[in-house]
Amino acid sequence: MNRTRREMVFLGLTAALLPTAVLADRERDSDRARHAVERGEALALADILTRVRSDLGGEIVGVEFERKRERWVYEFKVIDPGGRLWEVYVDAATADIVRREGH
Known part of the structure; x- marks a missing residue:
């Protein structure tokens, strides 16, 4: 297999597996959150x-x-009325907004 064909196969496999990786990361987020809530940390x-x-x-x-x-946070991605994207970090134990970052 020549280099270009190998690259195409690699890119195809990467594209096929990417949704699985994103889903797995979301599952880990929910598992971490569930365990933190069960332990009273969030x-x-x-x-x-x-x-x-x-x-x-x-x-x-x-x-x-x-x-x-050293603390658990929920990171919310928020679109404001003007269409700007913000990341809003909320302390998971207290529900205090600890930081906002605009993009």
């Missing part, structure tokens, strides 16, 4: 949304759950 997403939805500043288009600076 509030459930539904509770967080009840507390902060009106303060997020727009429509939620994505959510991640991750460890940042």
Whole structure:
């Protein structure tokens, strides 16, 4: 197999597996969140949304759950009314908004 054909096969396999990798990462986020909630280290997403939805500043288009600076945070991707994308970080234990980053 020549180099170009190998590259095409590699790119095809990568494209085919990418959705699986994204799904696996989302599953890990939900597993991490569930375990953190069970241990009392975080509030459930539904509770967080009840507390902060009106303060997020727009429509939620994505959510991640991750460890940042020794605490669990929900990272919300939000589109504001002007169409700008924001990442809003919310402390998972307290529901406090800890940071906003515009893109």
